[in-house]
Amino acid sequence: MDQAGSFKAGLMASLMVRVTYSFIHTGRYKSRLMQKRYESQMADPDPYNRAFVAITGRDKYDMSFMTKESIKNQIRSDMTTPLPEQIDNGETQIHVFYARKMGEKYLERYQKYFKSPVIHEQDMRHEEFLGVYPMEWCALVKEICL
Secondary structure: OOOOOHHHHHHHHHHHHHHHHHHHHHOOOOOHHHHHHHHHHHHOOOHHHHHHHHHHOOOOOOOOOOOHHHHHHHHHHHHHOOOOOOEOOOOOOOEEEEEHHHOHHHHHHHHHHEOOOEEEEEOOOOOHHHHHOHHHHHHHHHHHHO
16 A cells, blocks of 8 residues: 555566565575675574564575566556545455554554454554464454454
8 A cells, every 4th residue: 555656666576676686585684784784683582573474474485486577566566556435345344453552643544445344453563463362363364354
């Protein structure tokens, strides 16, 4: 839901490719500073950091098919695809898992783009619910679907 003009989106996509490409292919960052930060986060006993890396699939799947251009295009298109506000087709109920520790601006964003979202607040960080508590996440999804 991050939106930007094509110039800014292109710059951000180029930067993200520079930061992430080597990690996606080798499991290591080119930047010594990024690699050191990554290693320190992975040494932290907090399961969030390891879970966040696991969500990317890097530790389980061969990601060599991803090119610099495909990564750049994905990021750029995500940021430049316009989203209408107050989305509501009258038939689909939108459920949002809101990680409160990400900040109020994310809650405001969900309320901006969806007319009547059902907000499931979690006192967690970004993707923590899915990454660290996958069984509880699945149980809530199942409950919503029933």
